[in-house]
Amino acid sequence: MNPFREPPGVELGPLAVGLDQAARRALEALPSGGRLLEPSSRRASHTLGALGSLCLTLILASAIAARAAGWTPRSPLGAAVVVVFVIAGGLALAAILRALDAPRVQHTLRGDLVGRAARRVLHHTAVLARRAERRPGSFNQHATSSLQTCLHQFSDPAIATWIPDDVRGRAELLLARALATNAGPHWAQDPSLRxxxxxxLEAAAAHLDHPEPAQADLRRLLPPPDSELPASPVPAPAALTARQPPDDTAAAEEAAAAEEAAATEEAAATEEALAESNPPTDHVPLRR
Structure with a gap:
């Protein structure tokens, strides 16, 4: 294997996510007439009133503490502090009165207009989903941008109530897979796109009725946490030393040295035996 070869890209699931069928089921439940309650902003008024009550309570507590301590504004700085507290108290009281005087009658919207707007978005989403399922190769950047626009329109307060979470989750899943497909096999190397x-994918897993496909893509994209990896015991240094195999080179050298010493001793013993069996004799010249 070439060590300089690029790592393989991360591949997500197919573009067929069942968005077409889910959008068609949502189309059947859209209103076609009547009057619908407009999304209320009552929660904002309640929050503003709660903040005003808290601020007014703190101002009253500060005034009681100053009165108990016998503090009186005898300097320009003290007078400025009193003026600031009076203005803050007036603003807090105004916030409380605004929350109490908020209109209790909710506005209504025409059901046919709401249904028409939601039907337009869901129909466009179903067309894009059908194209992704039947011709995934033609689901280009333009189609991906159109799907992203549909997702933004899902958040419109007027039609958000009529868009099921499962439809939103399937659209998120299709958009994630389409972005990865159009970016090429090495899209995961781009930090912003990743x-x-x-x-x-996380939004799809949160909205889908059955989030298994989105969770599978998340497992492909994210590395497993350290807690799920099998813990490998680290042996002690003594155990490592004991388990190390003997050095074959050193053993061979020791064996060769022992053989050489034995051969040297054997040769010396042989020479001594020959010397003892053949004693030296005087040289006698031969006569002619």
Missing amino acids: ALILAH
């Missing part, structure tokens, strides 16, 4: 696709 973060965008990861956000869409």
Whole structure:
């Protein structure tokens, strides 16, 4: 294997996510007439009133504490502090009165207009989903941008109530897979694109009725946590030393040295035996 070869890209699931069928089921439940309650802003008024009550309570507590301590504004700085507290108390009281005087009658919207707007978005989403399922190769950047626009329109307060969470989750899943497909096999190396696709996959897993496909893509994209990896015991240094195999080179050298010493001793013993069996004799010259 070539060590300089690029790592393989991360592949997500197919573009067929069942968005077409889910959008068609949502189309059947859209209103076609009547009057619908407009999304209320009552929660904002309640929050503002709660903040005003808290601020007014703190101002009254400060005034009681100053009165108990016998503090009186005898300097320009003290007078400025009193003026600031009076203005803050007036603003807090105004916030409380605004929350109490908020209109209790909710506005209504025409059901046919709401249904028409939601039907337009869901129909466009179903067309894009059908194209992704039947011709995934033609689901280009333009189609991906159109799907992203549909997702933004899902958040419109007027039609958000009529968009099921499962439809939103399938659209998020299709958008994440389409972004990865159009970016090429090495899209995961782009940090910004990787973060965008990861956000869409997490949103899909949160909205889907059956989040297994989105969770499978998340497992492909994210490394497993350290807690799920099998813990490998680290042996002690003594155990490592005891388990090390003997050095074959050193053993061979020791064996060769022993053989050489034995051969040297044997040769010396042989020479001594020959010397003892053949004693030296005087040289006698031969006569002619």
